[in-house]
Amino acid sequence: LRIQARPATGAAKKSYHHGNLPEALRNAVRDVLDAGDIEQVGMREVARIVGVSASAAYRHFEGKDDLLASVAADGFRELAAALKAAADDPAPMMAIGFAYVDFAVANPGVFGLMFGPHVARKENHSDLKEAAAGVFRVLARTGVFGKDRETRRRRALAAWSVIHGFSTLIVVNFLSVAKAKALMRDIFAETNPTGSDPVIGF
């Protein structure tokens, strides 16, 4: 189980005030999501896990949708951060691909939520949209994709698709991590030392 976030004071409060309930609830959602499927996630269940009454959650989230959207947005931000860190690698595309796969494997539940129908239809949730766009931005800004803006965007989308496809097939158990990484090594191999040429076959 994910460690419950507690107040920064460190000392366990005797007060019944939790201190960091929103994060604790998000973590509980992730635990349930990673353990099984999305149908098990609920306000009551999640509150139960945290050890708080169900209605307490409504002090921090408008409702179930809001809580889920918040978890998904966090997921996108985490993913973007991981990719950003990987982009500093000497072989950035490969590193980004690996980081993406690693994220999906480590967080299958959130990964599914992020790219599932719940979130897909939440087009109005601006925080979520922005967080997802952040992932694309990291990809689009990675230097290997050339100088022209439009070309970079196109290639970033293609690369995202490749990487995302591997990750999805892994999560769904049609492909092993090892095999996927070996394949990515082939695909993203820097066949051209100048680094200016396309790396995914076009």
Add this chain to the structure above:
Amino acid sequence: LRIQARPATGAAKKSYHHGNLPEALRNAVRDVLDAGDIEQVGMREVARIVGVSASAAYRHFEGKDDLLASVAADGFRELAAALKAAADDPAPMMAIGFAYVDFAVANPGVFGLMFGPHVARKENHSDLKEAAAGVFRVLARTGVFGKDRETRRRRALAAWSVIHGFSTLIVVNFLSVAKAKALMRDIFAETNPTGSDPVIGF
């Protein structure tokens, strides 16, 4: 709404026997799935749509899980058939990729079910597993992937990932069909007229 399958006699029976309830129920599942998300799908809801009592469904399916697995397996078979047809195209990889994307766009709900956590954890459901393997088989048998068996398998997996990634990002609204197809055209362009060389950059 999907047209409800009726008995082959054509004439509307006055009997209360439905005649093809299993298929009608599967179609109802798909309708609900395509319209919204998986949480709306249920035995009662689906029976209601078909116009039958909830318990009638239990004459044909063991329960909810069984019904969903059946829908997913059908989805895999449909997808495999569509890909098989596309494989006859002079540019088979591109045709297969387009067919895959078209299937996902036409059936976003089933597509999500097929690659979602519900099915991913149903490893014991052999019919489902077999149906999913059929999709891979079509890809692996497509001639462009070379003569060596292992190489073919590797490349088939890579191609699947690419194609699947595009489809997922489309379904989740991060990418348009037009853009995805243009990118696939670039990636799968037959740069080598002999057709024997790798087509996805490795």
Add this chain to the structure above:
DNA sequence: TGTACATCAGTGAACGCGCGTTCACTGATGTAC
């Protein structure tokens, strides 16, 4: 062709359950003076 009867495919009421959300409440916390 008719009839008896087994089986098939429905019905509808009932079960227990857990859900999301609301409400009036209360104890804890922080702040102005």
Add this chain to the structure above:
DNA sequence: TGTACATCAGTGAACGCGCGTTCACTGATGTAC
């Protein structure tokens, strides 16, 4: 430093609801003779 008080962050009971599944049932269908 103390105190009064507003606000914050919980509680727990209650609401209505729809779900999956079971059960005893009944009408329709098909088959053996």
